[in-house]
């Protein structure tokens with residue numbers, strides 16, 4: 001008997017393993033939980049990422065597939081976090097995702113939803129900066145219904161969608177592009193930090 005084919009979500013995990021490792025290192029290299037100033041830069045990147053994805057989280061076609069999609073978006077929490085910390089809302093950065101095909105959009109959402117798993121570790125670190133899911137680190141908080149459950153429900157829907165080959169390529173492309181985009185936003189957030197420092 002031939003082995004069962006791997007699930008779509010497993011394939012996405014595999015192809016994003018290296019980009020995730022790289023991003024994990026990039027986040028940690030900036031030590032976002034050492035100082036509030038660094039955390040605010042990290043938060044700005046998180047806000048920009050979530051804000052850019054709002055068009056996908058509120059897309060009627062995608063909501064037809066994932067009914068609670070709008071509630072999953074963390075742009076408002078990230079905005080409230082920025083307000084908590086008296087940090088200006090960052091302006092748009094060129095190159096945000098725009099009108100991707102449905103399957104590609106789901107690749108982006110896979111990454112955004114998956115990042116809630118890592119957030120469970122990050123919020124524990126945020127405590128040392130006196131941040132919590134009710135102040136400054138709302139966007140890293142436990143989603144209603146729990147992290148594991150929300151993720152499992154998302155993955156189940158994703159894995160059961162009937163895709164053609166082109167759509168399989170599109171979802172892969174979306175997931176990889178999402179990691180690339182987070183990198184760009186992270187670099188942007190920390191670059192402006194350096195520029196803002198007095199000479």
Ligand code: HEM
Pocket residue numbers: 013016020023024027028110111112113114115116117118119121122178179182
């Ligand atoms: C924008 C996207 C993402 C960012 C910025 C991100 C960031 C991070 C960071 C910094 C950590 C390390 C936490 C620590 O060691 O304290 C982490 C861990 C983790 N992330 Fe992500 N992540 C992203 C996407 C994803 C995705 C798509 C998945 C799942 C498919 C995922 C699953 C995990 C898991 C399970 C952990 C904890 C254990 C481990 O390192 O394997 N993350 N993430």
